[in-house]
Amino acid sequence: MSLPHALLTALIERPGSGLELAERFDRSLGHFWHATHQQIYRELARLEDAGWVASEPVPCGRGRKRSYAICDLGRTELLRWLAEPTQPAPLRDELMVRLRAAAAVGPSDLAAAIAQRVAMHEAKLALYRSFEHKDFASCTDTSREHRLKHLVLQAGIRQEQLWIELANEALAILQTPDVRAD
Amino acid sequence: MSLPHALLTALIERPGSGLELAERFDRSLGHFWHATHQQIYRELARLEDAGWVASEPVPCGRGRKRSYAICDLGRTELLRWLAEPTQPAPLRDELMVRLRAAAAVGPSDLAAAIAQRVAMHEAKLALYRSFEHKDFASCTDTSREHRLKHLVLQAGIRQEQLWIELANEALAILQTPDVRAD
DNA sequence: ACAACCATGTAAGTAGTTACATGATTTA
DNA sequence: TAAATCATGTAACTACTTACATGGTTGT
Numbered sequence: 001m002s003l004p005h006a007l008l009t010a011l012i013e014r015p016g017s018g019l020e021l022a023e024r025f026d027r028s029l030g031h032f033w034h035a036t037h038q039q040i041y042r043e044l045a046r047l048e049d050a051g052w053v054a055s056e057p058v059p060c061g062r063g064r065k066r067s068y069a070i071c072d073l074g075r076t077e078l079l080r081w082l083a084e085p086t087q088p089a090p091l092r093d094e095l096m097v098r099l100r101a102a103a104a105v106g107p108s109d110l111a112a113a114i115a116q117r118v119a120m121h122e123a124k125l126a127l128y129r130s131f132e133h134k135d136f137a138s139c140t141d142t143s144r145e146h147r148l149k150h151l152v153l154q155a156g157i158r159q160e161q162l163w164i165e166l167a168n169e170a171l172a173i174l175q176t177p178d179v180r181a182d
Numbered sequence: 183m184s185l186p187h188a189l190l191t192a193l194i195e196r197p198g199s200g201l202e203l204a205e206r207f208d209r210s211l212g213h214f215w216h217a218t219h220q221q222i223y224r225e226l227a228r229l230e231d232a233g234w235v236a237s238e239p240v241p242c243g244r245g246r247k248r249s250y251a252i253c254d255l256g257r258t259e260l261l262r263w264l265a266e267p268t269q270p271a272p273l274r275d276e277l278m279v280r281l282r283a284a285a286a287v288g289p290s291d292l293a294a295a296i297a298q299r300v301a302m303h304e305a306k307l308a309l310y311r312s313f314e315h316k317d318f319a320s321c322t323d324t325s326r327e328h329r330l331k332h333l334v335l336q337a338g339i340r341q342e343q344l345w346i347e348l349a350n351e352a353l354a355i356l357q358t359p360d361v362r363a364d
Numbered sequence: 365a366c367a368a369c370c371a372t373g374t375a376a377g378t379a380g381t382t383a384c385a386t387g388a389t390t391t392a
Numbered sequence: 393t394a395a396a397t398c399a400t401g402t403a404a405c406t407a408c409t410t411a412c413a414t415g416g417t418t419g420t
Contacts, residue, residue, distance in 0.1 A: 009283040012286045018400065033274055036382090037401095038382085042401090045401095063400075065400085066399090083290065086280070089274070095268065096338075097211065098184075098263075100191050100211060100330070104191050106327075109264060113264070113268045117268045144355060145288075151352055152282055166333065183407070185407085185408095200373095219372085219373095221409085223371090223372060244418085245372075247372085248371090
């Protein structure tokens with residue numbers, strides 16, 4: 001469960017309100033660890049209970065808007081977490097199950113669903129590439145921070161490329177007549 | 183949520199009891215959609231309620247052992263599901279969050295955790311390669327079923343390769359002194 | 365008889381999703 | 393003052409995890 005630490009990371013970069021964090025998530029970290037605004041509000045409350053973040057009402061903001069900022073305890077916790085051993089991300093993908101199912105049941109209507117998914121991955125790939133062009137085109141910044149952020153984006157790019165490759169190979173198999181069907 | 187359909191797939195290949203299915207999952211489909219035995223027992227009960235599978239006690243088996251088999255309704259459901267549009271697997275990986283966190287907080291103890299994870303991915307890759315050698319070394323079988331199953335295994339192999347690459351690149355960045363620290 | 369193990373299940377809790385509710389501030 | 397929208401939150405639900413309980417069979 002990485003959401004609390006993802007929020008701490010977002011807050012260490014810059015303080016913000018729940019909705020601001022939700023929007024930032026949608027644009028960057030959320031591509032690699034999705035969270036809805038409800039999850040974020042709940043988690044921010046927990047982080048505050050734990051003393052990892054502190055909040056104050058934003059005077060010129062609308063309604064009950066509160067701004068959250070990370071505390072020393074939160075910074076310490078983030079460092080502790082970074083040194084902790086990682087558990088391997090359990091790979092869980094519907095496409096794999098569907099391909100096995102297609103192998104088991106024989107001819108089916110899977111091709112259209114896969115083609116649609118190729119399109120989705122291509123859209124995401126294009127989005128990531130536009131991020132890369134915008135933020136990492138110049139080679140002037142060689143700081144560790146910059147290179148790590150670029151690597152995370154690269155990870156997303158290569159994931160999408162891999163899915164596109166695999167889905168296209170699946171399409172090729174599905175569209176070739178089965179030797180036993182001839 | 184693919185577990186019910188993953189179970190239907192396993193049952194279409196061969197009927198079996200809850201524990202047998204759990205063991206089969208651990209050896210094949212479970213690498214791509216993990217499930218514990220508790221999940222499997224509960225889901226089998228639901229599948230039976232829905233009329234997609236039927237079970238009977240195994241007379242010569244131990245204790246309360248029951249064998250489950252897929253019904254026509256289950257077969258129909260599996261075909262219906264295959265034609266359904268797929269939602270894109272939400273990418274959720276701790277490593278990405280950690281790298282972003284490391285970028286934000288500066289020097290930390292992340293390298294050891296990543297190195298450990300490289301080892302895990304290499305172990306899994308070796309396992310998948312041994313599966314491939316055992317089941318897909320000969321080119322004699324060119325049926326669609328065989329090629330689809332091979333593709334699923336290939337997907338696992340290339341995923342592991344990608345993670346190993348990315349984790350090693352992360353290590354390289356973390357072990358190079360930050361230009362701003364000189 | 366009793367230890368070990370096979371097979372199934374219950375209970376309690378966490379994480380995440382979906383739909384809806386509420387309060388406050390702009391804007392028309 | 394009503395509508396739109398910003399901002400936060402509640403409630404109910406599903407999926408999954410972890411720990412434990414139960415009942416039966418086999419071997420000693």
